[in-house]
Amino acid sequence: MLLGPNGCGKSTLLKVLGGLLEPDSGLLDTDQPSGFVFQNPDHQVVMPTVAADVAFGLGRYKMREAQVSEAVRSSLRLVNLEDFMYRATHTLSGGQRQRVAIAGVLAENPKLLLLDELTTFLDREDQFGVLEVVRNIASERRDVTAIWVTHRFEELQFADAASYMEDGRVVFTGTPEETKAYMRGLGAPV
Ligand SMILES: Nc1ncnc2c1ncn2[C@@H]1O[C@H](COP(=O)(O)OP(=O)(O)OP(=O)(O)O)[C@@H](O)[C@H]1O
Ligand SMILES: [Mg+2]
Known part of the structure; x- marks a missing residue:
């Protein structure tokens, strides 16, 4: 989980990790591909x-129809939407739609899942549903690492570890408990 004030560089870091942005300097070493x-x-x-x-997203790969449907089915199973395959996307709730977006990325077999403030627009039930799905993915696909940016401290309970950024740098990394203590020290209502 990646925390930090507005403008500290969280989205920029994610974009660099995902190859959406070239770093001006420095070296990048990540597990690829990312989603x-x-x-x-x-x-x-x-x-x-x-x-x-x-x-x-699978349209750009050479895959047989059966492989595509298997990838779709297993991705939807991981986000708990297997029964929603034929639903119209405009009828979904915000959290369900967010989980469809995650499934779409998962279908391409990423090693790194980059999630930028994906729970900001969700109510608490949808928020926790989406994060449980992210945990589920990380535990079922041991080769997948998920990094998510959030401003909501209660999401620490879903993290294995957290980093706090300031002015373009990671200034703290620790367990969720250590991060809570650090954030309290900064006066945050954790
Ligand atoms: N394409 C860009 N060109 C120049 N500056 C940029 C660009 N994108 C972001 N910045 C600047 O880089 C800094 C970090 O931005 P970034 O979007 O990574 O912050 P953030 O931590 O994600 O903030 P927020 O919590 O508001 O989403 C900000 O000062 C921002 O204005
Ligand atoms: Mg951002």
Whole structure:
């Protein structure tokens, strides 16, 4: 989990990690490929049905139809939406749509999941549902690392570790408990 004040560089770090932005200097060493999920699922969920949306990114690979449907099905299972394959995407809740966006990225087998403030627009139930899904992915696919940016401290309970950034740098990294203590020291209401 990645924390820090507005403008400290969280999204920039994620974009550099995901290869969406070239660093001006320095060296980058990450597990690739990576998948990016943005704050607003309306920008990422673009197809009329759930299955079509999750399959969308696979269009650029040479895959047989059976492989595509298997990838779609297993990705939807990981985000607890297997029964929603044929649902129209415009009928989904915000949290469901966010989980479809995650499934779409997962279908491409990323090693690194980059999630930028994906719970900002969600109510508490959807927020926790999405984070449980992220945990589920990290435990079922041991080769996948998820990094998510958030301003909501209660999400620490879903993290294995957290980093705090200031002025473009990571200034603290620790367990969720250590991070809570650090944030309290900064006067944050954790
Ligand atoms: N493409 C860009 N060109 C120049 N400066 C940029 C660009 N993108 C971001 N910045 C600047 O870099 C700094 C870090 O921005 P970034 O979006 O990474 O912050 P953030 O930590 O994600 O903030 P927030 O919590 O508001 O989303 C800010 O000062 C921002 O204005
Ligand atoms: Mg940001």
